[in-house]
Amino acid sequence: MLFRIDKYIIKAFIPTFFLCMFAICGIYIVVDALQKLDDLIELGSKAFLLILYYYAFMVPVILAQLFPAITLIAVSLVLVRFAKNNEILAMQVAGICLYRILLPIFILSVMMSFAAVANQEVVIPRYAEKLKRVERSTFEEYEKSNILVEDKVNRMLLRAWTFNIADGKIESVFVIGRNENNRKKFTISAKEGKWTGNKWLLFDAVRHNYDESGKWIAPSQQMKEYFLETTLTPEQLSKVEVNATLKSFNELRDLC
Structure with missing residues (x-):
């Protein structure tokens, strides 16, 4: 049951939340x-329409990335306004504790979090390919970020935070290898990697091995240089269609 105080707090929070959302998303864009x-500038007269089309698909992605910050700022602004007008003090004098004052904001934030999850799991994956197609046709890509690609031949999943297409370099590399039972066989993390012409050379790599049951086998192997046995090439990495952040949890789970 909503009390008058709850309605008052909700009416103060919702406009502030949407104001923060439009302001922060606008700054980002x-x-x-x-x-x-x-x-x-190179696009000329087509720039305006292409930008509108591109950012129309980008809005759900921006919201997914900035939702925690938007919520935090909105809550802070509401509480600052209440404190400035001595409304929190008045509520406490009336016998309402601070936790009870924050309860409607907390419940509303949880409900909005479910909406954010739906956005990440349903809306973004649905339009991910269109966004990537528009991005590729509108902007030249010299560097890709947050790549997640599978090597089915070697039962391997590779993730790289950035991939420089021109130099053939990857940074913040993480590799998961699996055995025939689809259990974790090894993991490799490396600071960076470089394509040598036929193999990926990883630098400052750490390898962890696992037995058939998936339990870690000590010790870990630390190597300054490590050649990764994989069929993945720079061409395959540059052809990755969908950024990992645009995939749903189920799609990521299927890859693993």
Whole structure:
């Protein structure tokens, strides 16, 4: 049952939340557009329509990335306003504890979190390919980020935070290898890697091995250089269609 105080707090929080959402997303879009200014100038008269089309698909992604920050800022602004107007003090004098004051905001934030999960699991994967297609046709890509690709031949999953297409370098590399029973066989983490022409050479690599039951076998192996046995090539990494952040949990689980 909603009390009058709950309705008052909710009415104060919801407009503030949406105001923060529009403001922060707007700042993100402006900064991102400025970074792509050279590409936009080359597009000429088509730039405006392409930008509208591109950022229409980007909005769900931006919301998924910035939702925690938006919620935190909105809650902070509401509480600051209440404190400035001595409303929190008045509520406490009336016998309402601080936790009870925050309860409607907490419940509303949880409900919005479910909406954010639905956005990540349903909306973003649905339009991920369209977004990638628009991005590829609109902006030239010299570097890809957050790559997740599978080597089915070697039962291996490779994730790289960045991939420089021109130099053939990957950074923040993590590899999971699996055995025939689909259990974890080994993991490799490396600071960076470079394509040598026929293999990936990883630097500052750490390898952990696991037995058939998936239990870790000590000790871990630390290597300054490590050649990764894989069929993955820079061409395959550059052809990755969908960024890992645009995949749903089920899609990521299927890869693993």
